[in-house]
Amino acid sequence: MFSAATLTSAWPRTVFAALLGVVLGTAVQLQQPVLWPAWVYIGFGLLAPVAYALAAPKRIAMAVTTAVVVLAGMALGVGSTGLRAVVFASQSLAPTLEGRDLRITGVVTDMPQRSEAGLRFRVAVEQALLDGQAVEVPARMDVGWYAGGYALAGEQIGLQRVPAEVQAGERWQLTLRPKAPHGGINPHGFDFELWLWEQGVQATAYVRAGDKDVPPQRLGQTWRAPVALARQALRDRILASVPDKRAAGLMAALVVGDQAAVDRSDWDVFRATGVSHLVSISGLHITMFAWGAAWLTGWLWRRSRRLCLALPAPSAALLGGVLLACAYAVFAGWGVPAQRTCLMLATVALLRLSGARWPWPLVWMLACAAVVALDPWALLQPGFWLSFVAVGVLFATDSGAARAEDTGAGGSKHGQSSAGLPQGRFAPLGGSALRAARSVGAMFREQWVITLALAPLTLLLFGQLSVVGLVANLLAIPWVTLVVTPLALLGALLPGVWDVASWAVALLWQWLAWLAVLPGAALVLPLPPLGLGLGAVVGGLLLVLPAPWHVRALGVPLVLLTLLWRPALPAAGQFELLVADIGQGNAVLVRTARHALLFDAGPRYSLESDAGHRVLVPLLKALDVTLDTVVLSHRDIDHVGGAAAVLAMQPQAALLSSIESEHPLQQLRRAQRCEVGQIWEWDGVQFEVLHPQPADYAANPLPKPNALSCVVRIGTGQRTALLVGDIEAAQEARLVQTWQGTDRLHADVLLVPHHGSKTSSTPEFLAAVAPQWALVQAGYRNRFGHPATPVVERYAEARINLVSSPRCGAMTWRSEQPQNVACSREEDRHYWHHHVP
Template sequence: MQPRGQYGLLLWTILGIGCLTWLHHWTFVLPYVREGLMVCCGLSLALVLAKRWRLANPRLTRLIFGLFGLTSLLFYSQIMVQERLTQTVPQAWLHETFVVQGEIVDLPVRTPFGVRFLFRPSEQQADERLQSVAQSGSLPRLVSLSWYDDDLPSEKLRLGQVWRVPISMRVPHASLNSGGFDQEKSWWAQGVRAIATVRVNERTELIQRPQLIEQKNGVWYGLQNWRAGALAKIDGMLPHDEMDSVAVFKALTLGDQSDISASSWQLFQRTGVTHLVSISGVHITMLAALVMWLVQRLWRRSVWLCAWMPSIYAGQWLGVLVALLYSLVAGWALPAQRTVLMLFLWLVLTRLGIAVSAVRVLCLALLVAVVSDPFCVLTLSFWLSFGAVAWLVLAFSMWSEDFERMTNVSWRMRWRRVVGGQVATGMALLPMSVYFFQQAPLFGVLINLVAIPLVSAVVTPLLLLSVLSLMLFGWASSLLWANDFLRWCLSALTWLNDRLPEAMWKADLNWWQALLLVGFGVLLVNVWRRGWRVVAAAAMAVIVFGLSMMPKERVPYGQVFVHVLDVGQGSAVVLRMNDEVWVYDAGPRYGSDSDAGLRVLLPFLRDARIDVIDKLILSHDDADHTGGASSLTKAMRVREVVSSIGRDRLQTLGVLADGYVFCQVKQNWHVSGVDLIMLNPEERLRESALASDNQKSCVLRVEAAAQGQWRSFVLAGDIDALQEARLVVLPTGGVRRWPTDVALMSHHGSNHSSSAPWLEAIQPKIAIAQAGFMSQFVHPHPWVVARYHDMGAQVINTAQGGEIRFCLGCPSAGLRQYRQTQPYLWRDMSNAQQVLRKNN
């Protein structure tokens, strides 16, 4: 294929993937796909007739057949989408418990409260309602099932087991904030259409207790259960005081990343080696290349073997086979599947002479991937794994085109090509990392020059050999030695990170900027001999880089951009002013190694290009409000903490800051034309041992100087009705003179707060509840919602709307609920909205 034809195919492939991604995001496209396919079919038929009459233009022919293939892909994807949309949890099921029979289809993962795994309901169900739904195709085919520790059975949960368990199901729903991970999108891409919990209590005992039906056997089940046994042995053999190295050990060998701590992930992100910890495309490709080289060197020593098969062929086949076996042992994750697919297609097509072009192999692999799973374009791993392998293929394209010539190339030239390929891959992944994560380590390219060959060629094979020796011969000493070596490597990485200057490329790339930067890399790899193109591409990259580094629009003087974040059952609000950024509360803790600081606040602040928090207000000592403070303050500088909590207690919680101040009534700050006034607590109340922590909550009033639709906002923490009554009549700055436009519901909308006197005093137009989805506390309480409605206030819940943002002092408040701005296919909130209306 000529170069022009190669890049024409690549262009059509990129266009197809882009349209497929767009189709998944925007629902209004679906009705027009069928009509587009019919039009393309008619054009293709006309083209065939014209070609028969020798009237067809070659360029027009390629265009029409390209459009036909594109619309066929979209139509096929539309069928898959509509089939997945039919799988849903009926609203009538949300408060019921059903006995469901199904199979465990992945390894159970430990959580802070029990285990979680994917559960596939069987086609045959004993329950008549379930059976009727299953026959109609509406029963969710994949369920994310949680099983609490107190209810776990005596039998060990294993992949391939068929259980009959009582469960309660709900629609997939997760917190949604700008800059954060979209868990609902991930569930949709995996095919998870229901979230369920095993219910073993007095009520379910009357129905049926969990019952193990059978254990399925087979190669896949045996391999994965062997993997589970190996993970258990590694945990039992290695010391528990070295959990960081043990977690990385399991990730590199068997693909289990569940135990890697948040601090370790931060270290890997700062040094740019995150892709090496997972079973990624670069990792598997480099391992296959190492095996290929070793086999080729050894194969040449046998005349009989070379006569039977050339050494280059043997090395390639065994390299791909090792990549396949390693991917299977490591759990056969999606990035590993795509990498093995690309390597296999590259090998088969080049050996058969069907596709001697690396670009054609790449396009065919992408086509096979999206046809086998049209939802893969929604996963982050699709872009990163395919992107990394694609850049390796392009960088080493001369190997696939004429690999035999490599035997006559000097070692110096080989190392230059290897290093050049790694640099090209690292540079290509920089804009992708910035696009997806809003930051990328600039020193990561240099670190990976050593880390990639070290991890792929030395560390991983050594760890794999130690695991095999343990499982086959019971040699625990090799496991300990390998872990010591891995711990030394992690210590070296930590030492390097501590001594390297902070060099993170922090930006908010648009999709077109990232695409232009990747295009610049393509030009460098493929037309590097044509200097004028390199100069033009470099100029384009500088322009795009400059655009990406331009600061975001600053908040005008006298105005406040308010972001009420969706953190579940907790509180976190970001106030952005012209010169300062304040954060009110840091959200809850979700587990031993996960909190709102890591999962919500930090991604949001990075997306907004905020590096420093001027004031962090922690309203009171409650895990729902301080759970993410430690992670937040360790990752970002905080100039001052204002709280009703003492400094010693804050330091015990791990809250770091330049200064600590008690919140107290009559405190007043004037920042960039904005008045921020503290309404609670009094010093006597704060020091009282009889008052509850909720009553000591810092109550903050924000008032913008600029004239606008809304000007004031009250954040009341978790004060109860008694403290609200005190504030109403408090002689030293009570709230009787403080009507407000927007109010954050006291105590998330608890029935013990938001009393009538308080509402009459603040008279809000908008009331916002920060509550968990289908919260067991029933927040906001229906009675409280009714009281706000009687006052004429509009009630908004973050559980329903996601992140809520608005502006104080702006001509238009610009109230926006983040969930409503993204009406994607997986945002099917019909059932969720009915539940929320029922609770309210």
């Protein structure tokens, strides 16, 4: 893979091995389910120099020396990352403070994010009081300040004072109710707890601003967050000055890195067309900014003879380009792609200024290790892998190697967002038509190389690949990089320019929207196992490397294995329940050999977020599930909140429900009423509706929605599951009376009625069902107290195993293995995950 300028001498090989070891050691430490004591990590750190000393050149064979240096680097990576994690974990929120009202004094450190529900912002805590006494809390909290009457998912906040205008850098005194970071843990799902850990947050909270609470108090502006304050001011100017909401959101994302300003539906189009990388502050944006800044710096520098005598104009241009590009990266949020690009730019600049000529693998690995040293948990971000693999591919192919000689320090990148290396010698604009044509051709070739090489990695990380991505990027990359982004930045000085930028965004959107609706625009595949996915990544790299055709052909079967892989399904006559971790609500996926049913669709979390978009749609895509039927037990928002997103994704699915004929969901899919006696069979598994009765729909007065909950029995003849929605004691008694003398109510596994409410799970009902397992879907520290303590005791007295989603995460039960319930929190446990006592 390495070309002429490879690691042939001792020092580059040794340095490369050490840096590689640090990255590998960090990756190993990130796999730990629990942390070791601090002294163990200190020991690993002390072991590193000892191992390196043993590998001194000329003492042992080259291969052994390299291996020992890698091990020394790994020891350093494990030790340093583990010690940082131990120190950070020691600052977590005390369990005794969860749910208590604290009076917090602190400074807003980041741009507040406003939505229809209210505000979210980060607070650096300066003082915390509980009943007037000082207490220790985490240094940073993620805070929500919700609007009047808003109900947070699973926790009623009550009538609130409308959130004030909060600015970065302000010092506030607030009454907060904190809790430990806790999010849903689902197969292939977003890890909310890791996301907060990476950002140094160990507590979430919401503002208590009701009539009986001490009012929030603004204490004044500080200079603790000047960059965030400037970013907020510019973002607010863009959103206020640009009438087109779509254009305003895109420009805010490009200028200040506020990706939350982009509408969710717009993100769907960006993903379908493979241009999501352009909406973030990517390596390409920073590279082009560096190129323009270097050209401008050099042009201005040459105007002064004195400056040129003090420092040659090319050197000044190089330094100016790197410094200004890094300043832009900081202003735009300093994400991982920005960090990597700035480190790469700085490394190349220093090497060129010093006259050194390092081989590209060493430059690449140095930037990689520097990013990992700065943020070890960046290794768990998809952007890290897409970014560095793209750079490595361009270096390893003639796209990057050909330019390595020009930079004297390892290549450059043109036309692909995830690379971001300096453009040759920052040559001034212009040149012959032939040279321009060659540059355009090189850009197209590089885009093709990157698209092909990253396709397997993209499928491994996201389970989706844009088929039209190559075509979309050929226009979108130069248009966003050379037109939209410069205009959006220039608009900060000349606001009238934003009107032109809006026009440019409108043209781009027409192009992308047309591509997004083409048949087969995006390829969605189930997420493969890690080993198979890594094999496909290797195959993709083999296909683009400058190697003999018979070597490159080896990549074809590796890629095809991943494309053809499908997840295992239950055998004929068996079924599986996947009880999703969606907070306070119900959502259960039932799969047989060739069919699937979704029982309820989870809650709506806020006015713009629900379990369908956040959990169920990604889960169904990752598992390659095509639903035959969606059952919505009743109309409550914690059961139908995500239904619209699921139904939009699954147009073929039939809808069975007790929702009224006027319900808004009826406009998306006409629902058939669920009524006792409905029976169907899939792959040897029988499904039967046990409740409600047809007469219940005509009762006067109409029963409460809970009383109309659909009850579905699923059985193989030997193993049975019972899904009951939010039925209460009266409906439980009726079921016991109706099916007395039969085995219709007996089940091996029961979805606990009404999330464990005191109004359900009567002793008579539990005796009739007599399950081995009872599964509770409830929100962590939900306001209802589900599952209620008396109900938990009732299950214990009946010797029924009670498993709850806050402790277990997503729960999986299979009819062929009825003695086990698999918990996602246990199977995918990491030390940053919250342990529920």
